[in-house]
Amino acid sequence: MREFELIREFFQREQADLLLEDKAQASVILGIGDDCALLQIPANQQLATSVDTLVADVHFPADAKPEDIAERALRTNLSDLAAMGAEPLWFTLALTLPKSSNYVSEEWLRGFSRGLFRAANKYEIVLVGGDTTSGPLSITIQVMGAVESHHAMRRDGASIGDFVCVTNSLGDGAAALAVMQNRLALNADHEHYLRERFYRPTPRLIESGLLKGIASAALDISDGLVADLNHICEASDLGAVIDVENLPLSPALLAVGDLQQARTWALSGGDDYELCFTVSPEKMPELAMLIAQEKINATVVGEIVAGVGVQCELEGEAYELTAQGYQHF
Amino acid sequence: MREFELIREFFQREQADLLLEDKAQASVILGIGDDCALLQIPANQQLATSVDTLVADVHFPADAKPEDIAERALRTNLSDLAAMGAEPLWFTLALTLPKSSNYVSEEWLRGFSRGLFRAANKYEIVLVGGDTTSGPLSITIQVMGAVESHHAMRRDGASIGDFVCVTNSLGDGAAALAVMQNRLALNADHEHYLRERFYRPTPRLIESGLLKGIASAALDISDGLVADLNHICEASDLGAVIDVENLPLSPALLAVGDLQQARTWALSGGDDYELCFTVSPEKMPELAMLIAQEKINATVVGEIVAGVGVQCELEGEAYELTAQGYQHF
Structure with missing residues (x-):
């Protein structure tokens, strides 16, 4: 043809x-x-x-x-x-x-x-x-x-003390890849859920419309939370701390039965296409209202701090990440 | 890296x-x-x-x-x-x-x-x-x-009786390919000229700015004059006749020494990135003025007619094209 x-x-x-x-x-x-x-x-x-x-x-x-x-x-x-x-x-x-x-x-x-x-x-x-x-x-x-004009959510707007939030759950993209590559087996419902998350990720357009007046910085998570949050940090000239215990994990990810593996996928697996965004303490009531009204599903997972780079903590103790974000090269 | x-x-x-x-x-x-x-x-x-x-x-x-x-x-x-x-x-x-x-x-x-x-x-x-x-x-x-707004040069504006014009010369792209694939040898100056035409084609932005009030339809020639002029014909629901003897050929193309080959390249070789455009008889004086002032190098090579498709004529006689335009598939 x-x-x-x-x-x-x-x-x-x-x-x-x-x-x-x-x-x-x-x-x-x-x-x-x-x-x-x-x-x-x-x-x-x-x-x-x-x-x-x-x-x-x-x-x-x-x-x-x-x-x-x-x-x-x-x-x-x-x-x-x-x-x-x-x-x-x-x-x-x-x-x-x-x-x-x-x-x-x-x-x-x-x-x-x-x-x-x-x-x-x-x-x-x-x-x-x-x-x-x-x-x-x-x-x-x-x-x-x-x-x-002037209403776009950029990466360079985060300030010290801003909360770091993510929409929905993280780690599903990496778990889906593991299922498709036969490195992970779950029940049929969970596997179906993960495949759908991989091939039909939901662009968070509705959430994004609601967050425009609230978020100080935002991006979507394609390379993994740590790698992508680091882009906000670099653009804003600040650092961030992630509280690993607060990472939102889907029922499918919890069904893996290995919490450390699930958290590694959530932190560095990539392919999630959820939003990561920062919110100042003054704007938190507005976000809390949206969450309470079930207009948006979001979780606070950390904080913007002075310094450079992204640190992970579990219950206040330094948490070593076992793998890095996805790299094309 | x-x-x-x-x-x-x-x-x-x-x-x-x-x-x-x-x-x-x-x-x-x-x-x-x-x-x-x-x-x-x-x-x-x-x-x-x-x-x-x-x-x-x-x-x-x-x-x-x-x-x-x-x-x-x-x-x-x-x-x-x-x-x-x-x-x-x-x-x-x-x-x-x-x-x-x-x-x-x-x-x-x-x-x-x-x-x-x-x-x-x-x-x-x-x-x-x-x-x-x-x-x-x-x-x-x-x-x-x-x-x-409303000043773009589209493909669907040609009318019966419009003249078909092209900028500069045609066929150099195909001749350049022949040189690079060792199917054609010319002197060093001509070969250099053709290579430059291939790797550094000049987008006709200046000409395009001048033609905006003059041309009734326009496109750039990437697949060959016949194939591309046919796009104007289809969009305008008309046909066209090309007068083969009027095709503008560069000194390098004439140096090939095979006029029929040169014309085939000009008609169907592609990779020329010259403009093909149509001009109504009423607007021709404006184009002629631009040509006379050397603000634009353009040649009338045919006419828009009733009907379907592009016909080629040499001195008024039907001219059979020996090859088709470039097809990716």
């Missing part, structure tokens, strides 16, 4: 079918099919954009289901918009596909397209352009969103 | 050193180093964006000089902004590098970075984000620019 037909068949037509009747659609002056997409940013808003590449057998098993690969690729990118407090608008897809292969076929593309638009539809983000090339399987997605 | 150090070493610091003191720099609220870049579109302008992937040994020889690979990657992307009439503002870079290889090293990255920022500096476009992953060598660049 030739490039133009391929793009038309699986992406352009599919996108047209969706016809999102919301502001994302209205803001697309010109979508797929010209030299550039032409896009209208809402008035008084800034463009927030982030790009990520997923390579077969590096970021996902090459024989994973194409629906799953696509959903994960778009959802993890949306997580970067959530981390910034931006609302999703548009994305581009650069897809490199092997010319001949026993796992990438028309059927594969159909599945990929199905997963991609399922996630795109759910989070109301519109495909506005892309590129299809032949080569080893990899997927590059760039998401674009909008955030009110 | 770990991912964060690598990015910092070769890209973030380099970008900071440039300190472009123009609107591109002023419009970057937050560049590399947070979850998203935060960008401010100029008032009353729309965002124009385009993404392209270059894969080693598909789009360039894996052992090509890293400076050349980088310059070509950014310049060909800028050509898409030119095709739209948009002014360059920002770009992202998703770079996939082999973990161990005999051609990608720290030295390679240094060269890549040098070429990238040479082009970025020349065309005043700012690197605002990216991703570095390990895998087979490939480069995805997404350029972003701005164009006044």
